Amino acid sequence: xxxxxxxxxxxxxxxxxxxxxxxxxxxxxxxxxxxxxxxxxxxxxxxxxxxxxxxxxxxxxxxxxxxxxxxxxxxxxxxxxxxxxxxxxxxxxxxxxxxxxxxxxxxxxxxxxxxxxxxxxxxxxxxxxxxxxxxxxxxxxxxxxxxxxxxxxxxxxxxxxxxxxxxxxxxxxxxxxxxxxxxxxxxxxxxxxxxxxxxxxxxxxxxxxxxxxxxxxxxxxxxxxxxxxxxxxxxxxxxxxxxxxxxxxxxxxxxxxxxxxxxxxxxxxxxxxxxxxxxxxxxxxxxxxxxxxxxxxxxxxxxxxxxxxxxxxxxxxxxxxxxxxxxxxxxxxxxxxxxxxxxxxxxxxxxxxxxxxxxxxxxxxxxxxxxxxxxxxxxxxxxxxxxxxxxxxxxxxxxxxxxxxxxxxxxxxxxxxxxxxxxxxxxxxxxxxxxxxxx
Amino acid sequence: xxxxxxxxxxxxxxxxxxxxxxxxxxxxxxxxxxxxxxxxxxxxxxxxxxxxxxxxxxxxxxxxxxxxxxxxxxxxxxxxxxxxxxxxxxxxxxxxxxxxxxxxxxxxxxxxxxxxxxxxxxxxxxxxxxxxxxxxxxxxxxxxxxxxxxxxxxxxxxxxxxxxxxxxxxxxxxxxxxxxxxxxxxxxxxxxxxxxxxxxxxxxxxxxxxxxxxxxxxxxxxxxxxxxxxxxxxxxxxxxxxxxxxxxxxxxxxxxxxxxxxxxxxxxxxxxxxxxxxxxxxxxxxxxxxxxxxxxxxxxxxxxxxxxxxxxxxxxxxxxxxxxxxxxxxxxxxxxxxxxxxxxxxxxxxxxxxxxxxxxxxxxxxxxxxxxxxxxxxxxxxxxxxxxxxxxxxxxxxxxxxxxxxxxxxxxxxxxxxxxxxxxxxxxxxxxxxxxxxxxxxxxxxxxxxxxxxxxxxxxxxx
Numbered sequence: 001x002x003x004x005x006x007x008x009x010x011x012x013x014x015x016x017x018x019x020x021x022x023x024x025x026x027x028x029x030x031x032x033x034x035x036x037x038x039x040x041x042x043x044x045x046x047x048x049x050x051x052x053x054x055x056x057x058x059x060x061x062x063x064x065x066x067x068x069x070x071x072x073x074x075x076x077x078x079x080x081x082x083x084x085x086x087x088x089x090x091x092x093x094x095x096x097x098x099x100x101x102x103x104x105x106x107x108x109x110x111x112x113x114x115x116x117x118x119x120x121x122x123x124x125x126x127x128x129x130x131x132x133x134x135x136x137x138x139x140x141x142x143x144x145x146x147x148x149x150x151x152x153x154x155x156x157x158x159x160x161x162x163x164x165x166x167x168x169x170x171x172x173x174x175x176x177x178x179x180x181x182x183x184x185x186x187x188x189x190x191x192x193x194x195x196x197x198x199x200x201x202x203x204x205x206x207x208x209x210x211x212x213x214x215x216x217x218x219x220x221x222x223x224x225x226x227x228x229x230x231x232x233x234x235x236x237x238x239x240x241x242x243x244x245x246x247x248x249x250x251x252x253x254x255x256x257x258x259x260x261x262x263x264x265x266x267x268x269x270x271x272x273x274x275x276x277x278x279x280x281x282x283x284x285x286x287x288x289x290x291x292x293x294x295x296x297x298x299x300x301x302x303x304x305x306x307x308x309x310x311x312x313x314x315x316x317x318x319x320x321x322x323x324x325x326x327x328x329x330x331x332x333x334x335x336x337x338x339x340x341x342x343x344x345x346x347x348x349x350x351x352x353x354x355x356x357x358x359x360x361x362x363x364x365x366x367x368x369x370x371x372x373x374x375x376x377x378x379x380x381x382x383x384x385x386x387x388x389x390x391x392x393x394x395x396x397x398x399x400x401x402x403x404x405x406x407x408x409x410x411x412x413x414x415x416x417x418x419x420x421x422x423x424x425x426x427x428x429x430x431x432x433x434x435x436x437x438x439x
Numbered sequence: 440x441x442x443x444x445x446x447x448x449x450x451x452x453x454x455x456x457x458x459x460x461x462x463x464x465x466x467x468x469x470x471x472x473x474x475x476x477x478x479x480x481x482x483x484x485x486x487x488x489x490x491x492x493x494x495x496x497x498x499x500x501x502x503x504x505x506x507x508x509x510x511x512x513x514x515x516x517x518x519x520x521x522x523x524x525x526x527x528x529x530x531x532x533x534x535x536x537x538x539x540x541x542x543x544x545x546x547x548x549x550x551x552x553x554x555x556x557x558x559x560x561x562x563x564x565x566x567x568x569x570x571x572x573x574x575x576x577x578x579x580x581x582x583x584x585x586x587x588x589x590x591x592x593x594x595x596x597x598x599x600x601x602x603x604x605x606x607x608x609x610x611x612x613x614x615x616x617x618x619x620x621x622x623x624x625x626x627x628x629x630x631x632x633x634x635x636x637x638x639x640x641x642x643x644x645x646x647x648x649x650x651x652x653x654x655x656x657x658x659x660x661x662x663x664x665x666x667x668x669x670x671x672x673x674x675x676x677x678x679x680x681x682x683x684x685x686x687x688x689x690x691x692x693x694x695x696x697x698x699x700x701x702x703x704x705x706x707x708x709x710x711x712x713x714x715x716x717x718x719x720x721x722x723x724x725x726x727x728x729x730x731x732x733x734x735x736x737x738x739x740x741x742x743x744x745x746x747x748x749x750x751x752x753x754x755x756x757x758x759x760x761x762x763x764x765x766x767x768x769x770x771x772x773x774x775x776x777x778x779x780x781x782x783x784x785x786x787x788x789x790x791x792x793x794x795x796x797x798x799x800x801x802x803x804x805x806x807x808x809x810x811x812x813x814x815x816x817x818x819x820x821x822x823x824x825x826x827x828x829x830x831x832x833x834x835x836x837x838x839x840x841x842x843x844x845x846x847x848x849x850x851x852x853x854x855x856x857x858x859x860x861x862x863x864x865x866x867x868x869x870x871x872x873x874x875x876x877x878x879x880x881x882x883x884x885x886x887x888x889x890x891x892x893x894x895x896x897x898x899x900x901x902x
Contacts (some may be wrong), residue, residue, distance in 0.1 A: 177743035218718040222711065229707045243697055246690040254683040257676055261857055268864070404721040411725050412889055415732070418882045424877035433868035439861040 016113055016207035042161040047076045049171060050148035051091070053140050070095045071147055075170050096121070099147060101180055102169050106160060107302075108185045111161065111309040112392040113250035114399040116153035117298030119146025125227040125290065138284075142291060149295070159395075192208040195308050198315035204388055205314050212396060213307035223293050230290060234283050245276030263439035271432040278428070282421050289417065296403060303399065306392050313388050317381040317405040331367045334360060491837070516542040516613050518628065521605035523598050524555075533557050536602055538609065540628045546620075552629045560627065561605055567623040573771040574845040576852045577618070578611035579760030580604070581753075600753055607757070611855070617844075663773040664780050667842075673849060674769050681762035688755040691747065698744045702737065709733040728885055735881045743874045747867070754863040760854065765852075768845065775841045779834040781864055786827045793820045 029091045052072040076089040099118055106115045123139050133139065151170070154160045166181065168176055251269030255262040522537035540552040561580055568577050581604035612618045709730045716726035882892050 107610065109691075138837075158614060210814045217716060219715075222715040222718065226708070226711045226715065229704060229711055233701060233704035239697040240694065240701055243690060243694050246693075247687070250686045250690060254680075254687075257679045257683070264861075271711035304817050404719075407722055408725055408889070411729055412886065414729070415882045415885045415889075417731075419879055419886070422875040422882070426872050426879070429871040429875065432556055433865055433872065436861060436864040436868055439857065439865070 005221070039154050040158060040161040042079075042155050042167070045078060046170075047078055047089075048148075048151050048155055049074050050144050053144045054093070055135070055412065056095075060256045067135070068095055069135070069143075071144060073151070073170060090171065092171075094169070096143075096147075098169070098177070099150065101177065102166065103150075104189075105165055105180050105183065105185050106154070106163065108189045109163070109165075109183075109307065110160065112306060112388050113157070113395045114299065114302045114306055115160070116150055116157070117295060117302055118150050119143050119291070120294060120298070125224075125231045125294075142287065146291065147297070157257050158398075168397065190309075190312060195312055198312040199308060202315040203318055206313050208393065209307045209310045209389075213304050216300045216304035216307065219303075220297060220365050223297040223300070227290060227293055227297070230286070234286060238279055238283060241279035241282075244272050248273035248276065261439045264437070268432050268435035268439070271428050271435060275425075275432075276430045278424050282417075282424075285417050285420075289410060289414050292406070292413075296407060299399070303396070306396065310385075310388060310392060313381070313385045317385045320374065320377045320381045324371065324378050327367060327374055331364065331371060334364055334367065352374050487578065514614075515544055516540065516605075516619065518609045518613050520602055520609060523602055526557075534598060536605060538628060540759065547629065554629065554635075555632065556627070556635075558601070558605075560635065561608065564612075564623060564627045565608075568618055568621060571621065571623075572844065573775070574590060574615060574768055574841040575615075575617060575848045576761075576764060576768055576786050578608050579757055579764055580608055581757075582760070596749075600749065603749075604753055604757065614855075615851075617848075663777045666773065666776065668840075669846070670772065675765075677762060677765045677769065681759070681766070684758045684762055688752070688759050690884075691752055691755055695744055695747050695752070698740065698747075702740050702744065705733065705737050705740065709737065725889060728888060732881045732885050736878050739874055739877045739881075743870065746870045751863055751867045754859060758860065761852075761856070772845050775834075775838050779831070779838045782831045782834045783829065786824070786831050789820070789824055789827060793817070793824065 050071050051074045054069055054070050054072070056070050057065060057067045070093040072091050072093055074089040074091045096118075103115060103118055106113075119142070122134060123136075154166055160166060165176075165180055168179060172179075248269040248271075251265045251272065255265035255269070258265065517540070519539045520536050521539075523534050524537075526533055526535055535555040535557045538552075538554050538556050538561035540547075542550060542552075558580075565577055568575075581601045612621075612624055618624060623638075626635060630638060710728050711734060716723040716730065719726060792880055
């Protein structure tokens with residue numbers, strides 16, 4: 001299953017698309033930002049990418065016309081690429097709702113795993129210039145990257161990567177939905193009420209999971225706050241840069257009435273225009289950083305889901321154990337004739353007299369059966385619980401390492417972005433300074 | 440006054456030739472003044488941030504502030520304004536500034552002076568200079584206190600900004616070939632407070648000033664008929680320049696506003712990263728580091744905003760006021776011309792009247808009286824005409840002087856404006872570069888710390 005020490009991670013290489021050039025941080029073409037473990041068997045076999053997005057119109061479930069976006073999933077055998085030939089990849093189109101279906105399936109089927117999150121359904125934490133419209137091309141593009149990232153995360157997970165439904169999601173366009181429903185996974189889903197109930201009433205959850213859940217809460221809260229603050233700051237920064245564009249206009253107009261100052265002013269004005277324009281690229285890159293943070297915002301949710309599932313299994317174990325104890329107690333009472341605890345039976349027997357030995361015998365027998373069954377159940381649930389705790393903790397540890405690594409990388413790339421922004425600023429203002437000194 | 444001063448006097452018909460045209464290579468010859476220290480280029484004058492006398496704004500340090508592009512003569516007078524102090528009397532509270540002068544000019548009794556002056560005194564000086572030279576361009580003073588955006592009159596920043604502007608004002612006067620030899624200027628720099636007060640009272644009376652104003656209004660109402668093309672061009676330029684400089688002032692103020700709002704948001708980022716670091720183990724250190732970097736960038740941004748407000752905006756604002764001054768100067772010149780035209784017309788009319796009247800009544804009266812009353816009238820007319828002719832000559836002289844003064848001061852002003860605005864923008868660009876360089880260093884140090892960490896653990900490949 002899991003290696004003792006994780007193999008070195010390599011940035012995943014997107015498949016050659018018409019816009020794609022080098023694999024580097026500087027490429028404008030957005031690429032996935034996850035570090036992919038090449039060790040899984042699936043990724044050894046195939047390369048996966050979400051290459052394109054397209055708008056479609058069609059009739060929906062209630063027979064109304066709607067416009068939606070579909071995404072092209074391309075897969076290609078690994079060997080072909082490395083041999084130098086470039087065969088046409090296999091591909092199929094999927095829409096967002098199908099990704100959601102896949103993920104829900106994975107959540108139910110592998111409740112002990114921290115299942116990678118999907119990119120957000122609707123644009124949130126936007127600053128004003130960024131559109132909140134789902135049809136906006138920039139949003140669609142960022143979502144394309146997010147979906148690719150999701151697929152690569154799943155494909156690089158030691159357990160999830162071998163799931164058959166996942167594989168057919170990537171390879172079988174038609175009939176996949178039916179296949180998913182046929183697994184009956186929906187029936188296995190825990191009701192929210194059941195889960196909530198367990199959270200409140202569980203008595204002895206594993207401390208580590210309780211701490212993890214708390215951590216998940218904190219992570220979600222602090223990343224939300226960071227995204228909000230960042231969006232507002234981005235808005236303001238946009239304003240600062242754009243107002244400098246006015247310098248360009250006024251300098252240009254002013255240069256028209258000056259003789260010796262004219263040239264210097266005019267060229268300085270151009271640099272001011274360039275400065276104002278540069279903010280668009282800067283903020284686009286920052287959105288990329290925001291997307292990395294968002295992924296972990298949503299991951300926090302997945303983490304908490306695992307913890308909640310633990311609470312549920314623990315609770316069910318506790319319930320079964322409690323039930324067993326009470327049944328054993330009843331047996332004891334019946335056997336010894338003493339009523340230690342208040343029970344309706346005790347009251348009625350007091351009122352209406354003891355039951356006959358035959359009745360008692362029958363009851364005892366029934367209790368014995370129930371107790372046997374109860375013990376089986378407790379054993380079962382105990383095993384489930386232990387198994388869950390074991391597997392879940394392994395995956396949580398894996399997740400922790402992944403998170404630490406990815407977020408550190410994100411912070412580093414943020415610093416690199418800031419540096420690039422500063423360098424651009426230095427260049428523009430040095431140029432402007434030169435023009436000004438020629439005024 | 441030093442030797443080859445720019446010749447702006449009336450008698451020279453071609454005064455602009457006296458100003459050297461190529462002065463780009465002129466620098467101060469240090470051998471002539473060995474008591475002047477040479478400081479490295481610093482921001483002594485523009486960077487006084489404290490309220491007290493320890494600022495290095497001595498006259499000696501100003502030597503680096505000025506490019507002597509127009510005057511071939513060496514600078515022989517240095518003026519500084521500093522050390523604001525508050526004075527409380529029964530009636531009012533006001534601020535005085537210390538004005539220090541260092542000079543080698545012979546008309547000054549000594550080589551160093553120190554006096555205290557208040558804003559009103561500066562206003563007086565400006566008024567006197569404008570009165571004496573209506574078509575020369577006097578650099579504007581910072582405005583009187585205006586209730587705008589909750590600026591208190593005794594707010595430190597306001598006082599400091601005003602001090603800098605007053606300093607610039609006096610230096611512009613000192614650099615001006617005509618103004619710097621004004622008696623009023625000398626008294627302003629040297630007289631004790633009591634002396635100054637009594638000198639102020641000696642000015643032309645209120646009534647005579649009123650009389651001049653009335654005449655000016657009358658001339659203005661009449662309007663100028665034949666304005667020379669070059670002055671019309673000047674006016675068009677001033678209109679356009681005024682609009683542009685007002686726009687620049689507005690744009691810069693807008694930038695400051697936007698940057699302040701950006702700063703407000705940015706200030707919340709650092710603490711959020713710090714908060715996050717508290718939930719993390721491995722990530723705690725890089726997160727804390729990032730928080731620190733963001734906070735440091737905040738500080739730099741704050742300073743950057745202050746720089747714009749303290750340095751660029753006041754200069755732009757002064758040139759907005761300059762544009763108004765130019766308009767007033769052009770108007771005054773127009774009035775002088777209108778006055779001259781009016782007098783020319785009046786004289787012509789009078790002469791015409793004399794010619795027509797001379798034929799009438801001569802025969803009728805000649806026989807009755809010994810001396811013909813017509814002669815008397817003629818005599819009277821002659822006298823009037825002579826008076827008007829003298830008046831007209833004076834008006835013509837005044838006009839010619841005004842035109843020449845304006846033309847040469849205009850050229851001078853344009854050079855000064857160019858220098859001032861160029862250095863203000865170059866300065867702004869330099870500060871921006873410095874700001875980005877500092878932020879760059881902050882983030883590079885973060886990268887460096889992460890690099891040494893990572894390479895130590897063999898984790899990440901940075902290539």
